[in-house]
Amino acid sequence: MATNKEHKVVKAYENTAFMNEPKARSLRILAEYLEPKTRFEELGVRDTIVIFGSARIKSKVEAEAALKAARDEGGDLALAERNMAMSKYYEAARELAARLTTWSLGLSGTEKRFVVCSGGGPGIMEASNRGAHESGGQNIGLNVSLPFEQSGNPYSTPELTFEFHYFFMRKFWFTYLAKAMIVMPGGFGTLDEFMEVMTLVQTLKIKKHLPVVLFGTEFWSKVLNLEALIEAGTINATDLDLFFRTDSVDDAFDFLVQQLTEHGLTDDGLTL
Numbered sequence: 001m002a003t004n005k006e007h008k009v010v011k012a013y014e015n016t017a018f019m020n021e022p023k024a025r026s027l028r029i030l031a032e033y034l035e036p037k038t039r040f041e042e043l044g045v046r047d048t049i050v051i052f053g054s055a056r057i058k059s060k061v062e063a064e065a066a067l068k069a070a071r072d073e074g075g076d077l078a079l080a081e082r083n084m085a086m087s088k089y090y091e092a093a094r095e096l097a098a099r100l101t102t103w104s105l106g107l108s109g110t111e112k113r114f115v116v117c118s119g120g121g122p123g124i125m126e127a128s129n130r131g132a133h134e135s136g137g138q139n140i141g142l143n144v145s146l147p148f149e150q151s152g153n154p155y156s157t158p159e160l161t162f163e164f165h166y167f168f169m170r171k172f173w174f175t176y177l178a179k180a181m182i183v184m185p186g187g188f189g190t191l192d193e194f195m196e197v198m199t200l201v202q203t204l205k206i207k208k209h210l211p212v213v214l215f216g217t218e219f220w221s222k223v224l225n226l227e228a229l230i231e232a233g234t235i236n237a238t239d240l241d242l243f244f245r246t247d248s249v250d251d252a253f254d255f256l257v258q259q260l261t262e263h264g265l266t267d268d269g270l271t272l
Contacts, residue, residue, distance in 0.1 A: 032169040036162055040177065043159060047264065048117040048140060048177040049100055049256070051093055052193045053124025053184030059094075063087035089185050089216060090127040095249050096182060096215075097131030097139070103257055105137055112265055114179060115140055119170075120156050124184045129155035144170050171196065179264040180256050181212045183243075185219040201242050202235075211259035212243040213252045220245070 018024055040046075058066070063084040070080035097116045104114040116132035118125040120141025132139035133155040141156030144164045152161065164170040175197060183194045194214070200206040214220055229235040246252050 029166060029169060032164055032166055033172070036173055039159065039162075043138070044111070045113065045115050045138075045140070045160065045177065047112050047179045048115050049097075049104075049180045049182070049260075050117045050174050050178045051097060051124065051128035051182045051184065052119070052174075052186060052190050053089065053093060053128075054186035054190060055119075055121045055123040055125060056187070057086050057090050057123040057127075057185070058083050059090045059127065060084075060087045086185070089219075090124060092215065092249050093124045093127040093182070093184050094131040094134075096252055097128045098135040099131075099249075099253050100256065101132040101135040101137035101139070103253075105135070107265075110265055112179075114260060114264065115160075117142065117174065117178070118156070119143065119189075120152055120161060122153055124186065126153035126155060129153055133157075142170050142173055175200070175206070178210060179208070180260055181210065182252065182256075183212065183214050185216045191223075198239075198242060202239055209259070209263040211256060211263075213255065214243045214245045215247070215252060217245050217247050 012018065013027075019027065063080070063086075066075075067077075067080040067084045069075055070077045100114065101116055104112070107114075115138055116128055117140035118128040120129070120143035125141070129139045129141055130153070138157040138160060139155070141152065141161040142164060143152055143162060144167060162170075162173075164173075171193065174193065181197060183190060194212075197206070197210070197212065201210055201212070226235070226240060230237050230240070244252075244255050246255070
């Protein structure tokens with residue numbers, strides 16, 4: 001029989017076997033709340049501009065190179081042309097993030113920072129972090145562990161780059177600090193994020209003023225027939241006023257700056 005000296009006693013929070021058991025799930029969830037909270041407080045992050053969008057959309061440079069290769073080497077030309085067309089959204093997200101970061105860095109007499117925040121992965125997420133980085137601003141990457149697609153991008157600020165296990169804790173941090181959101185073209189994940197935020201705003205579970213830009217009218221009009229919901233009586237016509245639809249970087253920027261200047265600089269509410 002082993003004696004106490006032969007058996008290494010491990011503190012509960014250092015017992016990795018226990019910490020990964022279902023019985024410790026509440027501790028893991030709490031850690032995904034407290035650890036980001038501590039980092040945000042230490043780095044003075046109080047307000048964010050969140051940008052959602054597909055992980056699969058390429059930059060213009062990458063899409064152009066792939067298109068050239070497809071033409072020269074006989075690759076999948078239709079795919080390359082599609083990726084080239086969609087790359088405009090990468091560049092729009094990059095430009096918007098850059099311009100909003102430059103604007104926020106120029107604010108004086110306030111602790112508001114409106115730090116650009118993305119899901120931390122490739123595609124639109126990379127474009128968002130990249131634009132903020134190129135404008136000299138800190139930016140946030142809220143990664144989530146997935147068996148495919150999701151991998152970190154090199155532009156999110158290291159001290160503000162996170163890796164979540166629980167989707168719902170990741171989405172909490174997307175929403176809790178947000179003072180504005182931009183929804184670029186995306187897939188199931190982007191639809192999920194947009195619809196959840198709209199539900200929270202519509203039902204007043206989010207009480208703060210939260211301007212939302214739905215960017216890409218051609219894309220979203222094909223994907224979402226929201227007018228059909230009005231016709232069926234499942235939403236009110238005024239519910240479509242909960243977000244701003246545009247294809248223009250200039251219009252999106254002007255709308256967000258106006259909304260943040262009017263509401264974001266004075267609104268301290270973080271209530272969900």
